[in-house]
Amino acid sequence: MTERTTDPAPHEPRRDAGPGQGAGVVVVAGALYDRGRLLAARRSAPVELAGRWELPGGKLEPGESPEEALVRELREELGVEVEPGERIPGEWPLKPGYVLRVWTARLLSGEPRPLEDHDELRWLSRHELDSVDWLDQDRPAVAEAALRLPPAPVDGARG
Numbered sequence: 113m114t115e116r117t118t119d120p121a122p123h124e125p126r127r128d129a130g131p132g133q134g135a136g137v138v139v140v141a142g143a144l145y146d147r148g149r150l151l152a153a154r155r156s157a158p159v160e161l162a163g164r165w166e167l168p169g170g171k172l173e174p175g176e177s178p179e180e181a182l183v184r185e186l187r188e189e190l191g192v193e194v195e196p197g198e199r200i201p202g203e204w205p206l207k208p209g210y211v212l213r214v215w216t217a218r219l220l221s222g223e224p225r226p227l228e229d230h231d232e233l234r235w236l237s238r239h240e241l242d243s244v245d246w247l248d249q250d251r252p253a254v255a256e257a258a259l260r261l262p263p264a265p266v267d268g269a270r271g
């Protein structure tokens with residue numbers, strides 16, 4: 113899906129001006145699922161967010177669809193290939209001018225590694241979701257992501 117944009121300078125992150133979409137920089141994050149678990153990532157920067165846990169992702173760039181941004185960000189940050197799924201309904205304010213939108217995603221290949229922006233990753237099963245210190249702004253998104261967590265397969269297959 114292609115969303116409308118204003119006319120950002122080429123070096124600036126994409127700003128969204130669609131009706132009812134809210135203005136601001138869109139941060140696309142992934143609720144990445146594998147074998148009944150959700151991936152949580154601990155930020156290493158900036159200092160005010162370091163040590164807190166989030167759903168990995170990043171800013172939408174000009175000309176990208178959210179799904180393309182998600183695939184790119186998770187490749188860059190984690191070194192994995194993912195298949196985006198549905199958008200999790202909702203939009204969560206981050207710092208002023210930034211909003212978080214979340215898509216489900218399924219791990220296709222690779223084992224996530226904290227290559228950029230993070231210093232630790234954890235796969236959390238449903239009963240472990242409260243075991244990390246999520247960024248406050250991510251908590252409602254994580255709650256929605258948890259509702260969509262696929263059941264753990266009995267045969268160890270991916271899904």
Ligand SMILES: Nc1nc2c([nH]c(=O)n2[C@H]2C[C@H](O)[C@@H](COP(=O)(O)OP(=O)(O)OP(=O)(O)O)O2)c(=O)[nH]1
Nearest residue numbers: 139141166167168169170171206207212247249250
């Ligand atoms: N990716 C991500 N960022 C989040 C979340 N919650 C939250 O407050 N943020 C903030 C942290 C950053 O200030 C901003 C996203 O920036 P980023 O640093 O992850 O994005 P990016 O990879 O495109 O950035 P850059 O290093 O290329 O500048 O949103 C979240 O769940 N996921």
